[in-house]
Every structure is written in C-alpha cells, then in structure tokens.
Amino acid sequence: MFALKDLGPLYYFLGLEIYRDASGLYLNQGKYVLDLLKKFNMLDCAPVPTPMVTGRSFSISDGELMTNPSLYQKAIGSLQYLTSMRPDIAYSVNKLSQFLSRPTTVHFQGVKRILRYLKGTYHFGLHVKPLNSFWLMAFTDADWATDVDDKKSMARLCVYLGGTLVLWSSHKQRVISRSSTKSEYRALADGVVEVKWLNSLLFELGLML
Structure with a gap:
C-alpha cells in the first residue's frame, strides 16, 4: 500500500x-x-x-x-x-x-x-478536444530523394483521434526509392502500421472505433 x-x-x-x-x-x-x-x-x-x-x-x-x-x-x-x-x-x-x-x-x-x-x-x-465521434484518421506524405547525400526520401505521418492530433513523425526511409510513387507507397504502408497498432491499443483498453 x-x-x-x-x-x-x-x-x-x-x-x-x-x-x-x-x-x-x-x-x-x-x-x-x-x-x-x-x-x-x-x-x-x-x-x-x-x-x-x-x-x-x-x-x-x-x-x-x-x-x-x-x-x-x-x-x-x-x-x-x-x-x-x-x-x-x-x-x-x-x-x-x-x-x-x-x-x-x-x-x-x-x-x-x-x-x-x-x-x-x-x-x-496542442489542443486536445472532447471527442464527439470516435475515429482514427491518418495522413502520410513523402519527399522523394530529398537527401542530397544518400538520395533517400523523407516520410511524414500524422494521426488524428476524433479530431485531435495524437501521433506524428518525420523520418528518413530505410531504402532508396526509384520513383516518387514508391516513396509515397512506403510512407503509406508505415502509416497503416501505426494506425493498426493504435487500433489494437484502443481495443485492449475497451475503446471501440
């Protein structure tokens, strides 16, 4: 105690x-x-x-x-x-x-x-607002070959829970993309992983989206 x-x-x-x-x-x-x-x-x-x-x-x-x-x-x-x-x-x-x-x-x-x-x-x-609706929304973006030294792309991610920003990141992608489309899809795939993880965490807390 x-x-x-x-x-x-x-x-x-x-x-x-x-x-x-x-x-x-x-x-x-x-x-x-x-x-x-x-x-x-x-x-x-x-x-x-x-x-x-x-x-x-x-x-x-x-x-x-x-x-x-x-x-x-x-x-x-x-x-x-x-x-x-x-x-x-x-x-x-x-x-x-x-x-x-x-x-x-x-x-x-x-x-x-x-x-x-x-x-x-x-x-x-940040402004954390009361939740009127319970949903997850994610936005991803990539800047193709932005690094002048190794030509890797930068990926960005932001995730909203019911209108409130709860997760964001900006990082260099692990591999070199040969087109802007590939770098965008890799950023999108990383975003999906984060959303699935958040969804699993909220489910364990008893919060259904």
Missing part, C-alpha cells in the same frame, strides 16, 4: 504546461522554450516565420567542422524533447539530427534558425 496525495488539477509536469477550459486541454512547452533560448544565449534573437529556409537541403559536406560539437549535440537533444509537443519542428529537427557525429558551422546555423522560429512561437502547442 502507498500513501497518495491529491495535488489538484494538473497544470505543469516535466516542462509541459496544461491549461483547461470548456473546449478541452491546451498543452504547450512555453517555459521550456524560453529556458532553452536562455541556455543558448538567444533570448533576444529576432524571430523568423519558418523553422527552416524553404528549398534548403543540408549536406554532410556543408561548411567547416565545429570546434565544439558538443554544443550542437546538446541543442539537438533539447530540441528532440520539444518535438513531443511541437510537430511543426519535427522535420527540421530530424534533418539536423543526422549530422550529430560531424556537425558543421552551417548545420549549427540551421539549429539557430529553429531557435529563432521558436522565439516567435513559444506559446504554440
């Missing part, structure tokens, strides 16, 4: 802020973002409208090697934790995390770009 204490409604946990009203729950990591900007001396930086420059493709050979790669690695690690509540930076963080072993000055500029984007959007988060 264990002694328990009721601390009231949840409002803050592990960097996650929770606000509740009649429309549901609002989840964000605003304080975590501000602490992150302060940690990397970017609290006074100028915000930008996007986390990555449109049309920019990072390569392993870009720029000069950083003299202190641990700074880059710490920044990426902190940003990866943030993607648990910010799907809008998932692609950018995933892309830059591919250069952890040999980060360059150009890659670090990409990290700074994400931090500048977060400066203007630190209040962004």
Whole structure:
C-alpha cells in the first residue's frame, strides 16, 4: 500500500504546461522554450516565420567542422524533447539530427534558425478536444530523394483521434526509392502500421472505433 496525495488539477509536469477550459486541454512547452533560448544565449534573437529556409537541403559536406560539437549535440537533444509537443519542428529537427557525429558551422546555423522560429512561437502547442465521434484518421506524405547525400526520401505521418492530433513523425526511409510513387507507397504502408497498432491499443483498453 502507498500513501497518495491529491495535488489538484494538473497544470505543469516535466516542462509541459496544461491549461483547461470548456473546449478541452491546451498543452504547450512555453517555459521550456524560453529556458532553452536562455541556455543558448538567444533570448533576444529576432524571430523568423519558418523553422527552416524553404528549398534548403543540408549536406554532410556543408561548411567547416565545429570546434565544439558538443554544443550542437546538446541543442539537438533539447530540441528532440520539444518535438513531443511541437510537430511543426519535427522535420527540421530530424534533418539536423543526422549530422550529430560531424556537425558543421552551417548545420549549427540551421539549429539557430529553429531557435529563432521558436522565439516567435513559444506559446504554440496542442489542443486536445472532447471527442464527439470516435475515429482514427491518418495522413502520410513523402519527399522523394530529398537527401542530397544518400538520395533517400523523407516520410511524414500524422494521426488524428476524433479530431485531435495524437501521433506524428518525420523520418528518413530505410531504402532508396526509384520513383516518387514508391516513396509515397512506403510512407503509406508505415502509416497503416501505426494506425493498426493504435487500433489494437484502443481495443485492449475497451475503446471501440
């Protein structure tokens, strides 16, 4: 037996802020973002409208090697934790995390770009709405041969449960696709796997779709 204490409604946990009203729950990591900007001396930086420059493709050979790669690695690690509540930076963080072993000055500029984007959007988060209908809907997409080094495609996925975003991912596909159609079908197959898993989990919880 264990002694328990009721601390009231949840409002803050592990960097996650929770606000509740009649429309549901609002989840964000605003304080975590501000602490992150302060940690990397970017609290006074100028915000930008996007986390990555449109049309920019990072390569392993870009720029000069950083003299202190641990700074880059710490920044990426902190940003990866943030993607648990910010799907809008998932692609950018995933892309830059591919250069952890040999980060360059150009890659670090990409990290700074994400931090500048977060400066203007630190209040962004997720809205968990009450369920009027119980259904799963998934969207998948693929960017064919987007990696300039190995020509692999990037796949994206987002899954909604009754109108609320509950799962998302952005990752490089394991194999090289010889056409955009093949990369799209591979992304679709991965999405089906995730939906089937969620369906099985909800079934075990006694929740029928």
